[in-house]
Every structure is written in structure tokens, then in C-alpha cells.
Amino acid sequence: MSLIEFNDVSFSYPNGFLAVDQVSFTIESGENVAIVGQNGAGKTTTVKMINGLIKPTSGKVYVNGKDTADYTTATLSREAGYVFQNPDDQIFHNTVRKEIEYGPRMLGFDEEKVQDLTQQAAHLARVEDYLEENPYNLPLSVRKFVTIASVLAMDTEILIFDEPTAGQDVAGLETLQHLLQQLQAMGKTAITITHDMDFVKTNFKKIFVMANKKLLRQVSPKALFQDRQLLEQAMLTQPFIMQLAEEIGLEDDILTIEDFVHAFSKNY
Amino acid sequence: MVMGLIDLKNVTYTYPLADEPSIKDFTYSFEQGKFYAILGANESGKTTLCNIIRGFIPDFFQGELTGEVLFNQEPLSHYTLSELAPYMGYVFQNPFNQITGARDNVFEEIAYGLENLGVAKGDIEKQVKDIMEMTNIMSLADKNPFELSGGQQQRVAFASILALSPDIFIIDEPTSQLDPQESERIFDIIHQLKNAGKTIILVEHKIELISEYADEVLVLEEGRLICSGKKHDVLSDISLKERQIDLPETTLLADALRKAGYNIPEKLITKEEMKAALMAHIKGVSQ
Ligand SMILES: Nc1ncnc2c1ncn2[C@@H]1O[C@H](COP(=O)(O)OP(=O)(O)OP(=O)(O)O)[C@@H](O)[C@H]1O
Ligand SMILES: Nc1ncnc2c1ncn2[C@@H]1O[C@H](COP(=O)(O)OP(=O)(O)OP(=O)(O)O)[C@@H](O)[C@H]1O
Ligand SMILES: [Mg+2]
Ligand SMILES: [Mg+2]
Numbered sequence: 336m337s338l339i340e341f342n343d344v345s346f347s348y349p350n351g352f353l354a355v356d357q358v359s360f361t362i363e364s365g366e367n368v369a370i371v372g373q374n375g376a377g378k379t380t381t382v383k384m385i386n387g388l389i390k391p392t393s394g395k396v397y398v399n400g401k402d403t404a405d406y407t408t409a410t411l412s413r414e415a416g417y418v419f420q421n422p423d424d425q426i427f428h429n430t431v432r433k434e435i436e437y438g439p440r441m442l443g444f445d446e447e448k449v450q451d452l453t454q455q456a457a458h459l460a461r462v463e464d465y466l467e468e469n470p471y472n473l474p475l476s477v478r479k480f481v482t483i484a485s486v487l488a489m490d491t492e493i494l495i496f497d498e499p500t501a502g503q504d505v506a507g508l509e510t511l512q513h514l515l516q517q518l519q520a521m522g523k524t525a526i527t528i529t530h531d532m533d534f535v536k537t538n539f540k541k542i543f544v545m546a547n548k549k550l551l552r553q554v555s556p557k558a559l560f561q562d563r564q565l566l567e568q569a570m571l572t573q574p575f576i577m578q579l580a581e582e583i584g585l586e587d588d589i590l591t592i593e594d595f596v597h598a599f600s601k602n603y
Numbered sequence: 604m605v606m607g608l609i610d611l612k613n614v615t616y617t618y619p620l621a622d623e624p625s626i627k628d629f630t631y632s633f634e635q636g637k638f639y640a641i642l643g644a645n646e647s648g649k650t651t652l653c654n655i656i657r658g659f660i661p662d663f664f665q666g667e668l669t670g671e672v673l674f675n676q677e678p679l680s681h682y683t684l685s686e687l688a689p690y691m692g693y694v695f696q697n698p699f700n701q702i703t704g705a706r707d708n709v710f711e712e713i714a715y716g717l718e719n720l721g722v723a724k725g726d727i728e729k730q731v732k733d734i735m736e737m738t739n740i741m742s743l744a745d746k747n748p749f750e751l752s753g754g755q756q757q758r759v760a761f762a763s764i765l766a767l768s769p770d771i772f773i774i775d776e777p778t779s780q781l782d783p784q785e786s787e788r789i790f791d792i793i794h795q796l797k798n799a800g801k802t803i804i805l806v807e808h809k810i811e812l813i814s815e816y817a818d819e820v821l822v823l824e825e826g827r828l829i830c831s832g833k834k835h836d837v838l839s840d841i842s843l844k845e846r847q848i849d850l851p852e853t854t855l856l857a858d859a860l861r862k863a864g865y866n867i868p869e870k871l872i873t874k875e876e877m878k879a880a881l882m883a884h885i886k887g888v889s890q
Binding site for chain 1: 618643644650696697699700746747752753754755776779780782784787811847849852855856859863865874877884885888
């Protein structure tokens with residue numbers, strides 16, 4: 336069985352609004368997946384079903400062999416950690432250290448392990464310098480990394496990041512890239528929701544494209560960015576360099592500036 | 604120095620208990636009717652600067668503010684925050700903080716600000732409808748503003764300020780949660796605001812959109828203004844790359860092509876400019 340399995344899953348919010356409509360997919364252990372798609376497509380709603388924050392209204396979600404309908408959110412959060420889209424929905428301690436320690440402590444790890452996990456997580460999310468700060472005095476971009484660290488510290492097999500790229504500068508994006516590589520090396524399974532097509536282009540081989548409550552396709556970056564119809568359906572745009580290459584008639588597959596210069600000098 | 608609409612002179616600000624200032628000796632004159640983009644790494648002081656211009660510093664945040672902040676040549680401190688409200692609209696970095704929750708659907712949430720400004724009941728409905736159409740949120744009209752996706756909330760937050768039609772828009776990262784097409788829509792609206800004579804002060808990381816739409820660009824680094832000027836001058840400066848400032852792909856590509864021996868004209872920053880230069884080169888080669 337796959338690590339994560341969605342079988343014909345739908346979800347309606349309590350007010351009756353259908354947000355996810357008959358979605359099926361599997362994710363294997365160790366995969367690094369991106370989810371992209373227009374605002375309101377149902378991305379956040381979908382991933383919240385992986386760690387049991389919400390349960391499907393119909394269909395089945397299995398995580399590590401467990402039918403999520405049969406388990407509490409507390410149990411499921413040992414399998415999958417979720418970093419909220421809005422960090423302020425997640426943060427509730429008055430120092431960064433307490434915020435990060437909270438998760439592993441809740442899971443019942445001994446104190447030494449709690450400290451180890453806190454240290455490692457702070458290191459990976461590059462928030463070591465802020466451990467004694469009050470998260471509310473930190474800029475939003477750093478608060479996001481605080482919430483990432485607090486989820487990493489729970490040492491779950493599955494990690495879900497909801498819009499980690501939003502508002503990040505060059506260094507922040509590098510931190511995220513490095514983090515995803517580390518997680519891969521550790522054999523973790525990562526799911527990242529993002530609107531940043533340049534980040535998608537360089538960091539993922541597998542992309543889930545969502546639009547209008549549905550999972551449209553699972554594709555590679557090349558396949559995605561060459562499929563105009565799919566891009567249009569999901570309100571996405573090609574990365575800049577691909578647009579330019581197409582507009583001046585460069586034929587080759589061009590994803591980076593290096594590709595562009597190479598192709599341009601070959602032709603002209 | 605030319606007197607502008609908003610003038611900051613040698614402004615330095617330190618948050619309570621902070622070791623060092625978050626804004627350092629900042630001097631700049633913002634003129635009426637221009638579109639200013641503020642760039643800078645995370646923690647460089649962009650939001651802090653917005654809070655100073657809006658007067659939230661020193662009114663909400665204590666700490667130490669020195670230097671002069673002038674609005675229409677008068678100290679900003681002569682105005683109360685609510686006196687400034689009709690002139691200055693502020694779109695917060697975190698859209699989740701903007702929604703008042705005073706009303707239970709999106710339409711009324713947006714209308715609420717207009718009611719507070721004393722707009723006649725009969726005019727409110729049409730104004731709200733226009734704004735909702737412009738920001739593509741008509742389909743959310745009956746929804747609870749707290750039961751929206753992240754990007755939907757951000758559009759509602761933006762629309763609620765747009766509805767107030769202030770003279771000056773201070774907008775802190777309005778597209779951070781938006782899909783690429785909705786991000787373009789926001790820039791298109793900002794462009795229209797500018798054409799209608801509004802003054803725009805925008806913090807934004809989406810550099811391609813800035814290169815297309817902004818007039819002037821200011822770059823902050825650790826609280827200091829390290830460069831400012833017309834977008835073509837600032838954004839074509841490849842040396843900013845080493846300072847961790849995101850530059851337009853055109854600037855990076857121009858640099859790479861020059862290193863590969865091509866003769867690329869100076870100060871290109873947009874895709875259209877790069878395209879024109881490359882087409883000219885191609886034409887030259889094929890003749
Ligand atoms: N608590 C809620 N109650 C009712 N409807 C909701 C609630 N939260 C979200 N929705 C609706 O469900 C749909 C899917 O929302 P979701 O947050 O999953 O979208 P998303 O793909 O993550 O979008 P974004 O890119 O804007 O974050 C949206 O139309 C939204 O309005
Ligand atoms: N309430 C506060 N109390 C103390 N220090 C603060 C407070 N708010 C911000 N700071 C500090 O001021 C500096 C600038 O923060 P600011 O939020 O202005 O940065 P920013 O450029 O907007 O960052 P971002 O890109 O993350 O939004 C940071 O070092 C931050 O820690
Ligand atoms: Mg979302
Ligand atoms: Mg900020």
C-alpha cells in the first residue's frame with residue numbers, strides 16, 4: 336500500500352460548500368511533491384485531510400495504512416505534520432524555543448530527545464538565532480520558518496508545507512530548497528503547496544495540478560509548462576524564461592537562464 | 604530637497620527593547636501620483652517603514668522614533684490616525700489581520716468601511732459591486748470572510764481598502780498568497796489607481812511585475828535605504844544580486860548574455876525590452 340492514498344475523496348465544509356470533489360491519488364514514501372493551482376482550488380482543504388485536521392465527507396483517505404476516519408487528529412499528527420498557510424493560526428507561545436519544543440513534548444519524547452529535535456529543527460529552518468525571541472516581534476517571513484521548525488521537530492514521516500514560499504526573499508527560498516533536499520536525503524515524504532512557478536520548476540519532479548475542486552493532473556515541470564491548456568485551466572503562467580524563449584522562437588526545452596544562453600548561442 | 608506629499612528626513616526608529624534600529628537614517632520624498640516599489644530582503648524593515656508612513660509608529664508601537672515625517676509638509680504627528688484614514692489606505696502584509704469580522708459576509712465586510720466613512724447608503728451598493736468585480740470576488744459575496752481560502756482572503760482584504768478610495772495606498776505584499784493570474788490582476792488595478800492620480804507605496808517580492816509597472820524603486824538593507832531611483836536605473840544594477848536582492852530575469856539574462864560575448868543594450872529590465880533587443884540581434888545575424 337502507498338504511504339498516502341486518496342480514494343474518490345470529497346469534502347464539504349459545515350456550511351455545505353463542496354471544496355474537494357472526488358479526488359484520487361497516491362503518494363509513495365520518500366516522494367517530494369508540489370501542489371499548484373488557482374486560488375480556491377481546494378489545495379489547503381486536500382492536505383488538511385492528510386493529517387486528520389478534517390475528515391473526508393465521502394471517499395477514503397489512508398495514511399500509512401490507517402483509514403483516517405478511524406483515528407483521532409492527535410494520532411494522525413504523529414504520521415504527518417502540517418505547516419499552516421497562515422503562521423499566526425499556528426503560533427501560540429511567547430518564545431520561539433517554546434513554540435518548537437511544544438510538538439515533540441506533546442508526542443511524549445524524553446527531554447533529551449525534545450532538545451535534540453528542537454535544535455535540529457531550528458537549524459534546518461535557520462531560526463537558531465531567534466530561539467529566545469517572541470515570535471510576534473518577528474517579521475511574517477521569519478514567523479513562517481518558526482512554524483516550519485515547530486513541525487519539523489515532531490519528526491513525522493510526512494511533512495506538508497502550505498505556501499512556504501509566500502513572501503520569502505532569495506535567502507528564504509534557498510533555505511526552503513535546502514530543507515527539501517535534506518528531507519529527501521532523510522527519506523521523508525514532503526508535500527509543498529506553492530504559487531511560485533520558478534520554485535516549482537527547480538525543486539520538484541512531480542507536480543499535482545488542482546483546479547476547481549479537482550486534481551487535474553500529475554505532471555513533470557516540463558510537461559506542465561508546455562501544456563497551455565492545463566496552465567490556463569489552473570490559472571498558472573509559464574516561468575519568465577520559457578515565455579521569452581517561446582516568443583523569440585527558440586525551440587529547445589528551456590527552463591533556466593543557462594539553457595537560454597546555450598540555445599541562443601547555438602542558433603544565433 | 605523637493606517637498607513631496609510624504610517626506611521622511613533622517614528617520615530612525617528602534618522597537619522597544621530592540622538592540623538596534625529597524626529603520627536607519629531614512630530620507631526620501633514621496634511625490635503625489637507616483638508608484639513606488641519597496642524592495643529588500645526579509646527583515647530589512649519594509650513593513651516597519653510602512654508603519655511609520657501610516658503613523659502606526661509611534662502610535663501603536665512604542666520605541667524611539669527620531670527625524671521628521673511630514674505629510675503635506677506638516678508633521679504627521681499633527682494628525683490622529685483616524686484623521687489620516689481617509690487619505691491613507693493600508694493593506695496589511697498578513698491579509699488574515701485585515702478582515703474586521705464586523706459583518707458576516709464578504710459584501711458587507713467591504714461595505715462596512717464605506718459606512719464608516721459616511722458614504723450614503725444608496726451609493727454604497729454600487730461602489731462595493733464595482734470593486735468586487737474589479738478584484739474578481741463577486742462569487743464570494745455571500746461567503747463568511749473567515750471561511751475563505753488564503754488567496755480569497757487576500758483579495759477581500761485588498762478590495763476592502765480599495766473601496767475606501769484613499770489618495771495614498773500603502774500596500775504590503777498584496778500578492779503573496781495569490782496565483783500568478785490573480786497577481787497580475789492586482790498589479791493591473793494598482794496601475795489603474797496610479798493613472799487616476801493615486802500615490803502608491805508598494806512592498807512586493809514579485810520583481811517581474813514591479814519592473815513592468817512601478818515608477819521608482821527603493822531598496823532597503825538592514826534598515827538602510829541603499830539605493831533608489833527610476834526603476835530602469837535600479838533594477839538593471841547587477842551588483843544588487845550580490846546583496847541578495849532579487850532582480851528581474853531580464854537583468855540576469857542580460858548579464859549572462861554579455862558574459863557569453865553578446866552586445867546587449869544597457870538598462871533593459873522587462874521581458875518586452877529583452878525581446879526587442881534579441882529580435883534586433885536575430886535580424887542582424889540573419890541579414
Ligand atoms: N472554513 C470554510 N468554510 C467554508 N468554505 C471554505 C472554508 N475554507 C475554505 N472554503 C472554501 O473552499 C474552497 C477551497 O479552499 P482552499 O482553502 O482549500 O483553497 P486553496 O486551493 O488552498 O486556495 P489558496 O491558493 O487561495 O490558498 C474555497 O472556495 C473556499 O472559499
Ligand atoms: N514588534 C516588533 N518588536 C521588535 N522588533 C520588531 C518588531 N517588528 C519588527 N521588528 C524587527 O524589525 C526588523 C524589520 O522588520 P520588518 O517586519 O519591518 O521587516 P520586513 O522587511 O517587512 O520583513 P518581511 O520581508 O519578512 O516582511 C526585523 O529585524 C524585526 O525583527
Ligand atoms: Mg490554501
Ligand atoms: Mg514585512
